[in-house]
Amino acid sequence: MSHFYDLSATKSLPFAYLTLSQLGMTFSPRLRPTCVMTVRDLIFDVLRTLWSHKLRAFLTMFGIAWGIVSIVLMVAAGEGLRKGQETQARNLGKDVMIVFHGRTSLQAGGTHAGRVVHWEDPDVAVVQSDSPDCEYAIPELEQDTVRTHSNFNNAAFTVTGSYPQFGYIRSLDVGAGRFYDWDDMREARRVAFLGSDAAKQLFPGRNPVGDTIYLNDFPYTVIGVMAKKKQDSSYDGWDVNKVFVPFAAMRRDFPDKPPGTNSTFDQLLVTPKSVDQHTACKREVRVALARMHRYDPNDKEACPIWDTVQEAQAFKSMTDGMKFFLGAVGIVTLVLGGIGVMNVMLVAVRERTREIGVRKAIGAPAGTILRQFFIEALIIALLSGGIGLGVAFGFCALVNMLPMPDFFAGLIPSWSSGLIAAALLGLIAIGAALFPARRAASIDPIEALRYEAGG
Numbered sequence: 001m002s003h004f005y006d007l008s009a010t011k012s013l014p015f016a017y018l019t020l021s022q023l024g025m026t027f028s029p030r031l032r033p034t035c036v037m038t039v040r041d042l043i044f045d046v047l048r049t050l051w052s053h054k055l056r057a058f059l060t061m062f063g064i065a066w067g068i069v070s071i072v073l074m075v076a077a078g079e080g081l082r083k084g085q086e087t088q089a090r091n092l093g094k095d096v097m098i099v100f101h102g103r104t105s106l107q108a109g110g111t112h113a114g115r116v117v118h119w120e121d122p123d124v125a126v127v128q129s130d131s132p133d134c135e136y137a138i139p140e141l142e143q144d145t146v147r148t149h150s151n152f153n154n155a156a157f158t159v160t161g162s163y164p165q166f167g168y169i170r171s172l173d174v175g176a177g178r179f180y181d182w183d184d185m186r187e188a189r190r191v192a193f194l195g196s197d198a199a200k201q202l203f204p205g206r207n208p209v210g211d212t213i214y215l216n217d218f219p220y221t222v223i224g225v226m227a228k229k230k231q232d233s234s235y236d237g238w239d240v241n242k243v244f245v246p247f248a249a250m251r252r253d254f255p256d257k258p259p260g261t262n263s264t265f266d267q268l269l270v271t272p273k274s275v276d277q278h279t280a281c282k283r284e285v286r287v288a289l290a291r292m293h294r295y296d297p298n299d300k301e302a303c304p305i306w307d308t309v310q311e312a313q314a315f316k317s318m319t320d321g322m323k324f325f326l327g328a329v330g331i332v333t334l335v336l337g338g339i340g341v342m343n344v345m346l347v348a349v350r351e352r353t354r355e356i357g358v359r360k361a362i363g364a365p366a367g368t369i370l371r372q373f374f375i376e377a378l379i380i381a382l383l384s385g386g387i388g389l390g391v392a393f394g395f396c397a398l399v400n401m402l403p404m405p406d407f408f409a410g411l412i413p414s415w416s417s418g419l420i421a422a423a424l425l426g427l428i429a430i431g432a433a434l435f436p437a438r439r440a441a442s443i444d445p446i447e448a449l450r451y452e453a454g455g
Helices: 039-052 054-092 121-130 182-186 196-202 247-253 275-293 308-350 353-361 366-400 415-442 445-449
Strands: 097-100 134-143 147-149 154-156 158-162 174-177 191-194 212-215 218-226 242-246 267-272 305-307
Touching: 039 054, 039 366, 054 308, 054 366, 054 415, 097 275, 097 308, 121 134, 121 267, 121 275, 134 247, 134 275, 147 196, 154 196, 158 247, 182 247, 191 196, 191 212, 196 218, 212 242, 218 242, 242 247, 267 275, 275 305, 275 308, 305 308, 308 415, 353 366, 353 415, 353 445, 366 415
Parallel strands: 158 242, 191 218
Antiparallel strands: 097 267, 097 305, 134 158, 134 267, 147 154, 147 212, 174 218, 191 242, 212 218
């Protein structure tokens, strides 16, 4: 048997186009390469391939991780701002409307414009009974000229008198002791609830509950201290620097100053039964007060109202707009990151077309080749997604360890935004890997072997 091969029939063919059968070479079934790879072999092969293309793998992973970090941080910043402002609004009061007295700007009932209006004690019961959409309507009387001292220190604080619901409406959480109740009101007891900073100044380093303070030399027993709270808005000063007493005691010991009388007070605090009822509640309050004081109910100058519910709704609209803006920025970021990931994956797979040809030449089916590229892209997506989420959440945790301004609750990351970004960028990476790999796996292996990178 001759051991020389007859190449005369192939003289006109380039050597790259010679097939194994034309060369007279055959494999016995026992020696043919197996087309079945175990999962372990496939994963090891994938890891070896990624390690041999470290730079391309790093660029792809960096693009995915950076896109995830950007999205998570933008959403976290927006949520932190929204949450901070929501907390500050809640610290001022729970859906409260502060009804101030003013000066008429419209003529009504034979009275001239420019008349000063003062709220009086009988107004409270009328407003409460004639306003079915309102839950509470309580008076507030204040004095900022009361001399305050204890046996340890003295200071100048605003003294405020109201009903027991005042603590709930104005979010005066109890840090020690208790807030005044209806028994204190009915008996006009001289009891005081101190703001947290007022307690520290009057009783430095001591527990003030049960001790005595003197308001214009009237002895008041301290029954409670307010918990520390942050507040970025007010109509009469910070609550931490106030002294709160029952309305009956306030009316007796510190009546309204002229031009007020012994039956007038500073402002009315009103809360609706629900947020949806606040507009109706506000209208009912205006009508009831206008009837009591004989002015036009449409005269907003006579009855100016600070509506924290309306402010909260306006802020919600602003934060919703900010969410849409951040969402648009996030989409652009994802698109740009996806384009970068796609470009890297396309170039990486195209430059491996020759490798695909070698695999096909030794018998690897197209499905096995695609499976390898799929696992490569999946590993890259999972690793970079985990790294991106870890970096984003870790950075948020580090930032939140720093002191924050009152209006900002810190970076509040969202798992949903991070997972959505990771899923989208991962799908882009997998698609960008499978598309050119599928094309390369479908062409003739000899054509794939002739492919030159960059050509």
